[in-house]
Amino acid sequence: MRHVQCNGARLCLRDVTEADVSALHAVYGDPAATRFMPFGALTSEQVGALVKEALEAAEDEPRRLYVFAVEDSDHHEVIGVARLHVETDLPHSAEIGLGLRPDQWGRGMGTDLIRLLLSFGFKQLGLHRVWGARSPDNLPAQLAMLTAGMVEEGRIRHHLPTPDGWRDSIVHSALEDEWTDR
Numbered sequence: 001m002r003h004v005q006c007n008g009a010r011l012c013l014r015d016v017t018e019a020d021v022s023a024l025h026a027v028y029g030d031p032a033a034t035r036f037m038p039f040g041a042l043t044s045e046q047v048g049a050l051v052k053e054a055l056e057a058a059e060d061e062p063r064r065l066y067v068f069a070v071e072d073s074d075h076h077e078v079i080g081v082a083r084l085h086v087e088t089d090l091p092h093s094a095e096i097g098l099g100l101r102p103d104q105w106g107r108g109m110g111t112d113l114i115r116l117l118l119s120f121g122f123k124q125l126g127l128h129r130v131w132g133a134r135s136p137d138n139l140p141a142q143l144a145m146l147t148a149g150m151v152e153e154g155r156i157r158h159h160l161p162t163p164d165g166w167r168d169s170i171v172h173s174a175l176e177d178e179w180t181d182r
């Protein structure tokens with residue numbers, strides 16, 4: 001799917017562009033926002049490289065990677081970033097990730113964003129399973145995923161290498177039939 005635009009009540013998702021590097025750096029360059037990510041705060045150049053990779057991957061056929069600028073619906077200001085990655089060997093399934101600028105936290109936006117990603121994955125991409133992995137210590141992500149309907153599945157031990165050593169992940173998922181029933 002090309003040129004994604006996905007509108008919710010408070011948030012919109014659209015494909016990232018090179019003009020979004022600075023807005024994305026406000027998330028990926030922030031130590032609080034990257035505290036539970038497997039990498040430390042990124043430089044603007046590193047974010048630029050991520051955006052370049054995302055633009056190249058968006059041309060793949062079939063498309064597997066969607067990297068979105070998250071805009072607030074009122075002002076169309078970019079307040080976060082989200083990604084959805086369809087698994088190569090299991091194309092019914094995709095992993096999501098997300099981050100909002102810290103000044104936007106605590107107002108239900110993270111929960112709304114997860115709901116929007118699930119809606120995009122199930123309704124527009126026809127996926128069966130959408131999952132996300134979080135740090136065991138990431139309480140806001142845990143609560144946002146649970147509230148959005150992503151069931152806690154279990155722990156992957158030593159899932160990711162980080163600068164501080166191996167990190168376990170807690171996996172959450174939503175299934176299309178359960179999600180439709182909600």
Ligand SMILES: CC(C)(COP(=O)(O)OP(=O)(O)OC[C@H]1O[C@@H](n2cnc3c(N)ncnc32)[C@H](O)[C@@H]1OP(=O)(O)O)[C@@H](O)C(=O)NCCC(=O)NCCS
Binds near residue numbers: 100132
């Ligand atoms: C995870 C994240 C997107 C959540 O966004 P948010 O807009 O703050 O989340 P919400 O306002 O929707 O809150 C979700 C839940 O967490 C709770 N919460 C939010 N911040 C909290 C905090 N600091 N401590 C405890 N609970 C918190 C809310 O009360 C809410 O719980 P409820 O559903 O029971 O009411 C945001 O914290 C973020 O961008 N973090 C940095 C990146 C990150 O960790 N991404 C997740 C990777 S898996």
